Amino acid sequence: MDADAEASEETGHGEGRDPAAPRRRTGGRSARVRAQVLAAVGELLVAGGYDGLTVDAVAERAGVHRTTVYRRWRDVGGLLADVLDAASDDTWRPPDTGSLEGDLTALNQEVYEALAGGPGLTAALIAAGFRSSEAAGALSRFWEDRHARCAVVTDRAVERGELPAASDARALLVAATAPVYHELLLLRAAPDPELPRRAAAGAAAAGRAGVYAPLTGPFPSA
Amino acid sequence: MDADAEASEETGHGEGRDPAAPRRRTGGRSARVRAQVLAAVGELLVAGGYDGLTVDAVAERAGVHRTTVYRRWRDVGGLLADVLDAASDDTWRPPDTGSLEGDLTALNQEVYEALAGGPGLTAALIAAGFRSSEAAGALSRFWEDRHARCAVVTDRAVERGELPAASDARALLVAATAPVYHELLLLRAAPDPELPRRAAAGAAAAGRAGVYAPLTGPFPSA
DNA sequence: TCCTTATTGCGACTGATGTTGCGTTAAGAT
């Protein structure tokens, strides 16, 4: 990761700067190149999936030389990692349907639609995570962010009395969504429109049964 | 797939054979080459993961020429598909611990141990499924076989009264195992020794609640 | 044993991928 990572300090110190720290030039041309390249990545990805995404194709479509892309992003994984980081500052919120099972079903529906229709962006990013450690890291950050935002789903369910207190939001969310990813991505099963609802219902039932509450008794010790 | 697939007929017909069907030579040298190559694939895979598995490396380690590997297996995906098919005729049986949750936990434990320790064989095969359609097909066959063998877990649970009748064995199995794959393979979370048991408990609780029984009432019609 | 030919070995070739050295452009500070 040598793109971005601009330190916010060492701007006006003048004298006491580290001689081994070159000042980045992030304005003007560099910013324009970056924007062109990231746009080209997105366009090529929706056009031809992961397999159509080569460094050469990106450079050509961005109107930039191959070497520039190699030096700044190293490989396709680095490109996707940058795209993912740049697109993660969106305003996504989990759905609020009024019930735990409804929220989880709606979440699964989003996952289902992102994965069911052919070679989509999501599948390409996940596939990239198996090739590039940079893309894998960006994916982990992306998912961590999504899980943090989804914690409110569990909180609301606890308030409604649908779940025992102190239920593990992450485990519940994984239980609900993992079957959808597993069926469509790993097992490559034929898309079943009932899958989102059924996986959500399973996770919700397990949650109601207290599987994701670490302690079922009233004594938190031991 | 042009390796194996030896037709069992047209052995002694003599006169009426198809002129466009060349007789395969599966004995002696060809069999030895195949064994050497598949062994080399396994050794390289446990040594360096998927990224260390190139056709050239396989050929060199097997003491075989590159062209031979390209002609018989086409690419790395074809190699892995053949390895997977050759290794699938084992005598694997699902565990029988006496309870549904115990069986699912033991299954998840196997998955966990196959995925938790570094870049294992399983992860390499799954990663290959994202690159080669041949490897993806072999993986689908492998998983279908495993799921069929695991149906007995659900049957036994129904007999014991732990599950309602006509529970969907596949959906239950996916609900139990998917979180393990998802955490370790996609989310790349730190291995949690409690994960197999917890995921199994969640699926078992959902199963007990009747989520995987299509009809809860006693009337199977409509 | 001999004959046919499937299969393998060999080397040359093409194209894609990734690297390096060097000259040019322009960002940012003075």
Added chain:
DNA sequence: ATCTTAACGCAACATCAGTCGCAATAAGGA
């Protein structure tokens, strides 16, 4: 305006993946 040098463009180079034509080997049947 001027200077320093980070970032870019360019071309040559190196490496790897994959294919093709041809000769050598050996499997399987007569």
